[in-house]
Amino acid sequence: MISFVHLHRSKLLPVLFAAVCCTAESRGQAPVSDSPAVRSLWKKPAHFPAGADSLRFSTVRELPYTYTGQLLDGRIAGVSVMRASGEPGVAPMPVIRGLSMPLGQAADQYANRPLYVVNGIPLIRNDHPYALALKDHDFTDIGSGIDVAELIDMENVQELHVLRGPEAVAMYGTRAASGAIVITTRNPELGRYHLGLNVYGGVAAKPQVKTLNGYYQRDFLLPFYRQYANSNQWTNFPVYLADSTQKVYFGPANWDDLYYKNAIQHGVGLNITGGSQRANFRFGVGEHTENGVADATSLKKYNVFYDMNIIPVEGLNIHTYIQMFTARRDRNRSLTERLAEEEYITDQQSPLSPNKAYLGNYYGILNEGTERNIANSIQGMLDIGIRLYKGLEFHSQFSIDYNDNDRDLFVPAALNDNNSFNSYFTGVSRRVRMNNYLTWDKAFRGGHQFSFQLGQSMEEDQMKYDYIRGWRGPSDFIKIIQVDPSDNEWVTHEKSLVYTFKDFMKQRTFSFYGNVGYTFNRLNVLLSLRNDGTSLFGNGYWWAFSPVVSAGYDVKKAGEGSGAVRSLKLQANIGRTAVMPSADYFGYGPYFTVDAGFAGAMKVSTYNSMATLNMPFTRGYTGGGIRWPYNDHLDFGMQMGLFRNWNIELNLYTRTGRNLLAQVPVDAAYGFSSKTINGMDVNNKGIELQLQGKLPLTSSLTWTTSLALAYNTNKVLTLPYNSGKDLSHTGGRTSIEYGIRHLETGRPMDQYWLLQNEGIYRTDDDVPTVNGKKMTYNGIALKAGDPRWKDVNGDGAITDADRVMEGRTMAPLRGGWNNTLQYRKWTMDLSFSFAAGNHLLNGDAANRFNFANREGVSSLDGVKEITFWQSNTNLDKYPRYNPWSLVNPYQTNQDLWLEKASWLKLQAFTLRHELAGYGFVKKTGLRKLQVYATAMNLFTLTPYKGGDPSLMSFTGIHYGVTQPLPRTFTIGINADL
C-alpha cells in the first residue's frame, strides 16, 4: 500500500521551526528537534510512505543473509524472488509485481530488475548486457558474477522499503520502472560514544544425496539399446561404460565426499557511533563469510562505512555517507560454465569420474590453476541542506558510485588438450550524480496544508570493460599473458592465440521533477510530475514525462469512535511512468557494428586482416524513431486497523507496460534475424494482502503474526506489428518467438509451449493414418517407438501448430507467513514462504533420456557435470521411446516433463534471548546483550521430486545441477555498549 502524502515531510516542520502545523498523524506529538526520523530525512530525499511495504527489521536482523532478495522473500507482498542457484556467489533477483518484460534471453533479466537505492543513491550495476554480447553462450556473466547491488549489510540497515507502484519512478526516476528497493542505513546516535558488536558463526549442513556410478548409467542405457539400436548405434555405445572392471566409472560412487561438505559461516560487525546534535557520526566495519556446501564455493565480503552529520551553522545541515566493500567469490567448478567461458569444448567422451580417487586428480589439477573473482564497490554521498526561509529548504546532493568487477582465470593445460587457457576481465562502472531540490511547506488557515518540491538531477554513468584471453601458454607456472606487439616475438603466448576485447559506454540522464502535496482534514492528495531525458535515445526522443497522482482518504482515523474497525484508509494511485531501456543499442537508429561472425567464432571482426563494419544482422535491426516505453499504473489500496492489534492492507493493482521494446522476427530475405521496435503491451494485475496482528496469549506471552500474500497474473496484450506500421496497437501478430519463449496475445508471458504427450506407439500400425498418409512430425513419418503426440488441429501432421501454451514459470500465488512469539526476554521467530501455481520442465530427466543426441558430442550439450552422478528424479515413470528417432522423442518442450513446482519452505527460525536485565550484565555497562540462534532452510515441501523447485534459471527448465540451499545453523551475540 503506497501512500504519498507525507508524514515524514511534515515532521520536519516542527523540527525546524517549532511551529505548530501538523498533519493528522503527527498531531499530538511534541516537536522533537533531534528525532531520528528527521536526521534520516536526507537519506530519503522525497516523500516517503511508512506503510506496510517496509520490512520490520527487528525480526530479521539476526539472519545471516547476504542478499536483499533473501530478505524480501516471503516478507513483503508482491515481491517474488528468482534464484538460479543456492551457491553463495549467485544472487537472487527480486521481481516486483510480476515480470515487466518477457524473459526470452539472459539480457532480458536487466529489464525486470528493480532499482536499488541506498540513502538516496541509486546504485549502478556492475554487470551490463553489453558484456554478455561478447560470448557465444549468455547464461553466465562474463565477470565475477557478484551482484554488488544485491549485497546487503544486515548490520547497517535501518529500514527497507519496497516501492511497487508508480511512486518508484516518481521518486527515483525511470530506472525504477520495475520497482525500487530503498534501503536506509542506521543513523548515528547522539550522546556519548556507543559501541555495537554483532558476531555470529555457524555451519551449513551438507545435503544427503543419492549417488550413482557407471552401473546405474549402463543399466539405464542398455534397455534402449536392446530394444531400438541398430548395429551402427551399438558401436557407439559409450566407451566409458564398456568395461565394468574399470574402477574409474564402476568403482564406489563417493564423489560427494569431495563435492559436498559442511560449511562454516561467520560474520562480524563492529560499529561506533556518537556525537552531539551538531556533529555526530557512525562508523563501522564488518565481515561476512558464507561458504557453500557444494563445490568449494564461498562469498566473502568485507565492508566499511562512515556516516557523519554536521550542523555548522543553524539552518545548514551537512551529511556525508561513505560505504566501501570488497567481495571475493570462490566460484563453482561447473564444467559448462568453464567451457562456455573458454569457448573451447574439449572432448566429452569421458565424463568426470564418480569415484573420488579419480575425481580428486581432476580437482587437484584444477586447483593448480587460478580463479579470482573480485568485486569492489564504493559509494560516497554528500548532502547539504539549507533552510532558506520559513518552510523553504534547499538540498543539494552529490554522490559517486563506483564498482569494479574482476575475474582472473587460468586453466591448466592438462584439462584442455594440453593447452592452458588464461583470461582476465575487468569491468568498471561509475555513476556521478547531482541532485538538487527545493522544498516548501506551507499551511493555510482552515487546515489546508501544502508541500511543494521542485528538483533537478543529473547523472552521468560510465561503464567499460577490458577482456583478454589466450590459449597455449608456455607452462602451467606462467599464468599471465604478455605479448610484445612491436615485433612478432611472443613473450608468453603466440600472438595469434591472444584475443582482446574492450567496450565503453557513457550515458547521461537529466531529470526535472516537481511534487505538490495537499492535505486537508481527512483527504490528502499528491501530484508528481517528472521529466526524464537520457542520452540512450536518439535526438528528439530524449525526454519522457511521467505524471503520477496519489490520493488518500482517511475514512476513520485511529482514536476516533469505537468499534471493531479501528481505522480505515483508502488510497488510490494513478500514473504513467516511463521505462528506461537497459542498453544503448536502440536509440541511435540504424547502425553499423562488428557482427560478421559465425558459430564458434562470433567475434571474428576482420576479413584477411581488413576490419569490417556491417549492419547488425545477427543482433537485430533497429530503426529510427525508437521511443520511450512506459507503464500505466492504477492502484487501489485499503489500510484497515481491526480491533486493537490487527492491521490489514489490501492492494489491487494493474500495471500495463505499453510500447515496450521487443525484438520481433523479420523475414530472412532481408538478412536480419530480428528487429527491435516499440509496440509490445503487457499487463500485470494482482492483489496484495498483508495481514498483521498481535495476540497476547497470556500476560507475558505474545504472538505476533504477519501474512504476506500476493496473487499476480500477467498477460501479453499486443505484439508489435513488424511491417512498418508505426506503433500499431490494433493490428499485429498473435504470436511471436521471443528468444526461448513463445508469446501469444491474451496469454501470460511465462508459459511453456508444449506438445501434448499421450503415450507411445508400440507398433507401426498404431500410428494413425490421416488422409491416406501416416502421421508425421515435421515431415518425418512417425514409427514404432515414437511418442504419441496430440494432433490438436487434426491435420495429420504434428507441427508447431499442435503446441499449446501451458503452465507458468512464475508462481501466481506467492507469499510468506512470519510469526514472532515473545515470552519475557525470549523471542522466537518463525518464517515460512511459499509459492503456488507454478510449473517447471524437468530438464534433468529430459537430458538423461535424450542421451542419443548428447552422449559424447563435442558441444555444451555433451557436457556432464559431476552432478550427473546424482540421482534426482525417479526415471521409471517415463516411457521408453526410440532415442535415435529423427523426431526427437525426448525433446524438452513437451508436457511429459511438465511438473507442478509449488513449494512451501520453512525459511528461518530464530531464537533470541536478551541478557541485558541480568545483574552481571549491568556491571559491565552493556546496554544490550543478546544471544541468538538461527536455523535457515529447514525444510521444503513440494510435489516436485527432482530437487528444489525454487532454484531455477529464467528459462523455466530445471536441470538439477544447481547447488541446493543448505540447512544453516548459526549462533551469535549482539552487544551494545
Next chain:
Amino acid sequence: MKNYKLKISFWMLAGLLLTGACRTKLDVAPSHLVPEKNMWTTKNDARAAVFAGYALLRSALADNNAWLAYGELRAGDFTGVSRGDLAAITGNQLTASFTSLDQWSNWRRFYAVIYQANLCLEKLATVNKNDFRYTPEEMKVDLAHCRFLRSMAYFYLVRIWGDVPLMKMAVSGDFVPVARTPQAEVLAFAEQDALAAAEGLPWRYDQQSPELLSQYWGQPAAFWQGVVAAKAPAYVLLAHIAAWKGDYLTTDKYTRMVLDNRVKGGYNLVPTSTLTSATGTFTGQADNIIFAMPFNKNYQESSASGHIEEWALAQPFIAKPQPDIFISNDSILSIFTEKNDERFRVTESGSGAGTYFTGFGNPVPLFSKIRLLSVSGADPLRSYQSAIVVFRYEELVLLRAEALMFLGKSAESLLQLNAVRGQRGIGDYTGNAAGLSNAILQERRRELLGEGWRWFDLVRFEQLPRYSRFSAADVAAGAQYWPVSKSLLGAGSAITQNKFWQ
C-alpha cells in the same frame, strides 16, 4: 549578518549548479556502434563495408560448416560416426528435428551478404563525395566486389534452395515479407552481376591491370592473391552459372577465357603434395587458388568451427578419439579405382598410401587431406585455419572438360581431363567416349573430395538417382534442394516449403 551572506552565497551556488547542469548535452556519441549518420564519411568506411560483405559470405559458408552440409554430406561419400544430425544429412532426412538442421535450412546469412552488398552499391558513391582520397577508380573496383559478392550469394542460394526471393535493393525498416522468385530470374540477375564484376575487376592486384593501377588498400599483389574477387573468379562464376542452367556454350566461352589468361591471373595446376600440404592450397593462397575465403591465424581469424578438420580429424592429429565423419574403406576403394593415384592408392602390401587418408584399413580411417592446424607442435589446440576454397584451377579445368564433353567435343574434353589426371599420377583416360561423362564425374569426385562440390556435381550430371536415395520423380519434385527452416515459414511469411519436403 554573516548568516545572511551565507544564505545568499548558497542561493547563488544553487543557481549555478542548476544552470551549469543544463548546458551539458544529452547527445552522447556511442563508442561501440557507428550510427548511420557517421558511416560512409571516410575512405575506411568503404573498406570496412566492402570487407564486411566478404566476412558475411565467409560466415554464411562457415556457420556450422554449412558449405560442407550443402555440398558434401548429402552426397553420401562421407558417413557420420555418432552425431545424429550428420547422419540425418547423409541419409537425406533434412527435416529431422535437430537445431543444426534448422540453422542450415535458414538462408538468412546469405541474404545478409546480399543486403550488405546492396547497401554498399548505393552508398559507396557517398563516400566518394565525402572523402576525396577515395578515388573513382577505387570506387569502381569496390562496386565490382559488391556485385561479385551478391552474385556469389545468389548462386549459392539457387543451388541450395531453388526458387528464392530476389532482393535487388537495400530496404530500410519496412521489412515486407517477400515471396520466392523463379530461379531462372534469379540466375539471370546473378549473371548480370557477375558480368559487371568481371568487367570492373582486375586480373591481379599488381598495379598492372588497367582496372586498378594503384595499390589496392596499400597492399601488394601477394596479399590479395586468391582471397578477394578478381576477373578470373567472376568468369568462373559466370561459367558455373551457365553450367547450372545447362548452357554449356557459355561455360565453354568463359572457361576458355580464364585458361587463356591464366598467366595474367597467376594460376597453375599444382602437384598433389602442394594440394595437401600445410602451406599449400588450403591456406587460401597458392598457385591454383582462384577464389578462397581464408582464416589466417596471423590475423586471428582461425577458429574451431568452419573447417572440415573439425569433423574429419581425430587422433593422432588432435586430441579426439573419433572423428565426426569419415569415408569407409569400401567407399574409399570405390572412389579411388585408378592405379598410382597420388591421392590414394593401395600398395602391394595392401595398406593405403597417398595424401588423402590416414589409417586406411582401420574401422574408421581419417580423411586427412585438409589439415591446417593453427598451431604446430605437440598437443595442438583444436583450432584450424584452412580456407574455404570456392574456385580453384583444377576444378576449372574439369569444368571445361565437362562443358566440352556435353557439347560433344570429346577430344578437347579429354585433353583437359588428362591434364588434371596427369598431375595426380593416374595418366590418361583410356576408356571410350561413352564413359567420358562418368570419368569426368569420377575425377571431380576424387579431386574435389571434401570441398563441397559433390552434391552439385551430381545434380548437373543428373546422377542423383544413382548415388542417392532419390528417384527421378523425387528429383523432379525438388528433392535436390534443401527444405526451408520452420522459422521462415511463420505467420505472415510469403514463403512456402519446397514441394518435396512438405
